Amino acid sequence: MRHPDKQPNGNKVEDSIVLSDRNSQKDASIIRSVCFDERAPIPRNLLANLKHEYLHREGWVPLERREGRISVLVDNPADLPRRDSIESLLKTKQIEYCVASRDDILKFIDHFYGTCYLKEARAEESAAENGDRREEFADVSETDGTIVRLVNEIINEACLRRASDIHIEPDVRDREVLVRFRVDGECFPYRTLPYDYRAAIVSRIKILSSLDITERRLPQDGKIRHTRPNGEDIELRVATMPTHGYVEDVVLRILTRGKIMTLNELGMPKETLDQFISQLDKPYGLILIVGPTGSGKTTTAHAALHRLNRPNTKIWTAEDPVEITQKGIRQVQMHHKIGLDFSTAMRAFLRSDPDIIMVGEMRDYETAKMGVEASTTGHLVLSTLHTNNAPETIVRLLDMGIDPFGFADSLLCVLAQRLVRRLCTHCRESVPVSREEWDEMARQYGEKAFEGLGMDFSDKRKISRAKGCPECNETGYRGMMGIYELLIANDSIKQMIISRKSIAAIRKAASSEGMSTLLQSGIRKVLEGETDLVEILSVCLR
Numbered sequence: 001m002r003h004p005d006k007q008p009n010g011n012k013v014e015d016s017i018v019l020s021d022r023n024s025q026k027d028a029s030i031i032r033s034v035c036f037d038e039r040a041p042i043p044r045n046l047l048a049n050l051k052h053e054y055l056h057r058e059g060w061v062p063l064e065r066r067e068g069r070i071s072v073l074v075d076n077p078a079d080l081p082r083r084d085s086i087e088s089l090l091k092t093k094q095i096e097y098c099v100a101s102r103d104d105i106l107k108f109i110d111h112f113y114g115t116c117y118l119k120e121a122r123a124e125e126s127a128a129e130n131g132d133r134r135e136e137f138a139d140v141s142e143t144d145g146t147i148v149r150l151v152n153e154i155i156n157e158a159c160l161r162r163a164s165d166i167h168i169e170p171d172v173r174d175r176e177v178l179v180r181f182r183v184d185g186e187c188f189p190y191r192t193l194p195y196d197y198r199a200a201i202v203s204r205i206k207i208l209s210s211l212d213i214t215e216r217r218l219p220q221d222g223k224i225r226h227t228r229p230n231g232e233d234i235e236l237r238v239a240t241m242p243t244h245g246y247v248e249d250v251v252l253r254i255l256t257r258g259k260i261m262t263l264n265e266l267g268m269p270k271e272t273l274d275q276f277i278s279q280l281d282k283p284y285g286l287i288l289i290v291g292p293t294g295s296g297k298t299t300t301a302h303a304a305l306h307r308l309n310r311p312n313t314k315i316w317t318a319e320d321p322v323e324i325t326q327k328g329i330r331q332v333q334m335h336h337k338i339g340l341d342f343s344t345a346m347r348a349f350l351r352s353d354p355d356i357i358m359v360g361e362m363r364d365y366e367t368a369k370m371g372v373e374a375s376t377t378g379h380l381v382l383s384t385l386h387t388n389n390a391p392e393t394i395v396r397l398l399d400m401g402i403d404p405f406g407f408a409d410s411l412l413c414v415l416a417q418r419l420v421r422r423l424c425t426h427c428r429e430s431v432p433v434s435r436e437e438w439d440e441m442a443r444q445y446g447e448k449a450f451e452g453l454g455m456d457f458s459d460k461r462k463i464s465r466a467k468g469c470p471e472c473n474e475t476g477y478r479g480m481m482g483i484y485e486l487l488i489a490n491d492s493i494k495q496m497i498i499s500r501k502s503i504a505a506i507r508k509a510a511s512s513e514g515m516s517t518l519l520q521s522g523i524r525k526v527l528e529g530e531t532d533l534v535e536i537l538s539v540c541l542r
Helices: 052-058 080-090 102-130 145-160 195-208 270-280 297-308 342-350 365-375 390-400 404-410 435-445 447-451 491-498 503-512 518-527 533-537
Strands: 060-066 069-074 095-099 163-171 176-183 186-194 220-227 233-243 247-255 285-290 315-319 330-333 356-359 380-385 411-423 429-432 462-465 477-488
Touching: 052 060, 052 102, 060 080, 060 102, 069 080, 069 102, 080 095, 145 163, 145 176, 145 186, 145 195, 145 247, 163 195, 163 233, 176 195, 186 195, 195 220, 195 233, 195 247, 270 285, 270 297, 270 411, 270 477, 285 297, 285 365, 285 390, 285 404, 297 315, 297 356, 297 380, 297 411, 315 342, 342 356, 342 365, 356 365, 365 380, 365 390, 365 404, 380 390, 390 404, 390 411, 390 477, 390 491, 390 503, 404 411, 404 491, 411 491, 411 518, 411 533, 435 447, 435 518, 435 533, 477 503, 477 518, 491 503, 518 533
Parallel strands: 069 095, 285 380, 285 411, 315 330, 315 356, 356 380
Antiparallel strands: 060 069, 163 176, 163 247, 176 186, 220 233, 233 247, 411 477, 429 462
C-alpha cells in the first residue's frame, strides 16, 4: 500500500489527527493517511458480511488485517457515532482508523466489489429467488465489453506488479475463477472472478492468441501481442489446459522485451565471470547454458552474444520464442506447425556462412548432433538445455546418443544457473549468526571447502534475514538474482566424457579443480547478505 509520506517537493506530510472528543474512553492516536492504490489486495474475509451499497452510502471500508488489528478507511476519524457502528459491525475494538478522501474511499469500494463481490452476490441472490443456479450467464460472451476490459486489466496489472506469469484457474467446487500472479518465482492470489465468466474469459484469450475457441478437450498454445496503456508492446505466451469439471485453465507467460543485460550485470562471482569470458573468446567449440524453465538462461545467452556481437562477425540464432532482439544478430523464430524446428534451422544455418550459432534448446538427438558437428567445424555454438546442474548435462547428452569422442572434442564449458529471490532492501534486517546456523552453512557448503573461504565464526558476524513490508508485499523478498555453476571442459573432464563416467565422478573431479556448485554459490550470497539460507535450499540440492 502506498503512503504519501512525501510531497513532490520532498517535505514530509503531517498526517496526525488528535482525537480529543472522548478523553475518558479513547486515547489520542496518530492516524495514517492512505491514497487509492489499484494494486491493493481485496480483503475478502473482512467484506464477507458487508454490503456494497451500505459502505458506499456510509463512506468507509475495511482495508486489511495487520498485526491483529483491522485497518479501516474513513474520511473523518473523529466521527464517534460512525466508529461505534464500525466496531459493532466488525465485532472488534482492535481497529486502526486511517484517513482518506471520500473519493479515494469510494474508489477502494468499487475496486473491491467491482468485478467480484457485487456481481457474484447478485448472481447468488437471483439464483436463490429462482430456486436454482444457472450454469452460465446467457448474456456474457467473449466479445462483451466487460470481458474485454477485464482481460486487459488483468494483463496490465500483471505487468505493473512485475509478474512473470498469469494463472487463470476456474474452481468447480467453490464456483469461482481464481487469478494468480507469479512474482519473483512465487505464486500469490490476485483476485477472484464470477464463475459464470469462466468460458468467456478463456474464449477471449483464445481469440487474442488465434486459437480454436470450439476446441475445449485438448491443450492449445499460442501468443498474444498486447499494448500497455503507456504504449509499451509486450508479448505473452498462452497455454490452455482442460481440467476437471469440463473447464479450462489458462497460463500466460509475459515475455519481457527489456534492455539487454551485459555479463557484468548478471552478478556472477568474478572468478566465474573471468573463466566464462575466456571460453567465449575461443574461436570455436560448444558452450551450454543449463537450468530449469524460468532460470534466466535466455538472458545469459543474449548477454554472451552481446559481448560477441561485432560488425565483422555473423551470428545466427534459432529461438522459440524470440524474446530479446539485438541489432546485428539474425534471429529466426521457430514455427513447428510448418516444420521449422531447431534441427531444420541448424541445417540451414550451416549453409548461411555463420561464425556463431545460438540454438534456443537442444531438445533431441538431431539438434544436439548438429550442434556438436557445427562446433567441430570452426563455429562457436551456444545452446541451452533443461538440466539440473552442469555434470548432469554431460550425462544427459551422452544418453541421447551423442558420440562421446566428438562431444568431448567440441565441449568448452557448461554454465548451470538458478534464480533466487533477493532480500528486500527496504526491510531486511541484519542479525548475529548463531553457532548452529554457521555450522549448518559449513555442512551444506562442504566443511573443507568452507574453511578455504577464510571466514571464521564470530559473535560479531551477521547475516541478513527476511522481514516483510508493503514494498515487498510482506514477503521479505523483492527482485531476483542468479547463482551459477561453471564446469570447464579441461583434459581430465574430456577423458571422463569419453569414458562415460557417472555424474558423481564428474562432479567430484570438477569440484577438485575449482568448480563452485550452485549450492556453494548460493551460500556465498547468504554470507554477503543478499539472500538467506532458506531461499537457497529451496532451489538447490547438495
